[in-house]
Amino acid sequence: MHRGLRRHATARRGRARRFVAGTLAAGALALSLTGCGDSVDPIERLGRKTAEKTPATETPAKETKGAGSTAGSAVPSAGTGSPNTASDEAYKKWGLTAPLQYAPKPAQKPQIPKAAPGKVPVIDRIPVPADDKVVFLTFDDGAEKDPEFLKMAADLKLPISMFLTDNVASSDYGHFEKLRDNGSASTINNHTLTHPNLRTLSYEAQKHEICGQQDRLEKRFGQRPPLFRPPFGNYNDDTLRAASECGVSSLLLWRVSMQINNFQYADGSALKPGDIILAHFRGPSELKGATEIQMTTRMLQRIQDQGYRIGRLEDYL
Numbered sequence: 500m501h502r503g504l505r506r507h508a509t510a511r512r513g514r515a516r517r518f519v520a521g522t523l524a525a526g527a528l529a530l531s532l533t534g535c536g537d538s539v540d541p542i543e544r545l546g547r548k549t550a551e552k553t554p555a556t557e558t559p560a561k562e563t564k565g566a567g568s569t570a571g572s573a574v575p576s577a578g579t580g581s582p583n584t585a586s587d588e589a590y591k592k593w594g595l596t597a598p599l600q601y602a603p604k605p606a607q608k609p610q611i612p613k614a615a616p617g618k619v620p621v622i623d624r625i626p627v628p629a630d631d632k633v634v635f636l637t638f639d640d641g642a643e644k645d646p647e648f649l650k651m652a653a654d655l656k657l658p659i660s661m662f663l664t665d666n667v668a669s670s671d672y673g674h675f676e677k678l679r680d681n682g683s684a685s686t687i688n689n690h691t692l693t694h695p696n697l698r699t700l701s702y703e704a705q706k707h708e709i710c711g712q713q714d715r716l717e718k719r720f721g722q723r724p725p726l727f728r729p730p731f732g733n734y735n736d737d738t739l740r741a742a743s744e745c746g747v748s749s750l751l752l753w754r755v756s757m758q759i760n761n762f763q764y765a766d767g768s769a770l771k772p773g774d775i776i777l778a779h780f781r782g783p784s785e786l787k788g789a790t791e792i793q794m795t796t797r798m799l800q801r802i803q804d805q806g807y808r809i810g811r812l813e814d815y816l
């Protein structure tokens with residue numbers, strides 16, 4: 500555990516302390532297991548080896564909002580808890596054997612422990628009740644821009660929290676704008692300008708990476724993103740302060756990572772209620788020939804296999 504993080508963890512008490520400590524431990528574990536954004540370019544520049552592994556036993560199978568706003572009304576199942584009708588018709592088209600189930604917007608938001616003054620809170624799992632089998636979809640980086648994926652996401656009304664890195668996503672930000680505005684209330688969030696390992700950078704350099712992307716995204720999409728995810732899940736005290744300075748409300752991690760065929764878990768061997776699932780906008784060159792759609796289909800099948808519903812992350816924060 501990073502020294503600064505341990506200080507942060509030990510400064511807290513009671514439930515909050517347990518939550519943060521668990522968050523930090525899991526964050527470190529998630530990092531060691533999966534690495535966030537192990538897309539080719541950033542990894543190569545860092546000289547890091549991708550941590551992504553695909554189980555050897557597996558073989559590849561086949562995977563609105565109005566402009567300027569990302570919060571609000573078009574949640575697939577908000578207030579009903581019943582399957583979305585569009586998905587009822589679309590699921591077969593996208594390789595599923597049953598309609599996806601969506602969690603309604605919760606009547607009461609879960610209690611997220613507050614951060615110390617001047618810092619953003621770190622969230623790696625949404626603290627929902629133990630029997631609330633809901634998970635959340637997050638997609639990172641932005642290298643792949645497959646038009647078919649836009650159709651899939653729109654058909655299935657997938658609420659996706661995107662975390663975009665400017666130097667890979669900006670060649671076609673319009674792609675992600677379409678994804679945001681497809682009626683599923685997906686959102687666009689910050690994943691730095693250039694995908695560095697923030698722990699190697701000074702406070703000022705971190706602030707440039709985070710605030711710079713806040714500015715870019717605000718200018719392009721009309722809203723300053725509320726959420727930030729550090730590349731590779733790597734952060735320190737300076738990150739938490741810089742993110743706060745840049746107007747971010749939360750630092751989002753994960754404890755489950757979608758690989759090419761299956762999930763990789765930071766702890767345990769199954770989804771847990773409130774899990775934030777990390778996936779990437781990746782194409783065949785990064786998925787050993789599998790497409791973004793194939794990867795996503797498998798991910799959704801795994802979610803269904805385990806009896807989970809899909810929630811909209813922002814409805815819980």
Ligand SMILES: [Zn+2]
Nearest residue numbers: 535536639640
């Ligand atoms: Zn990333």
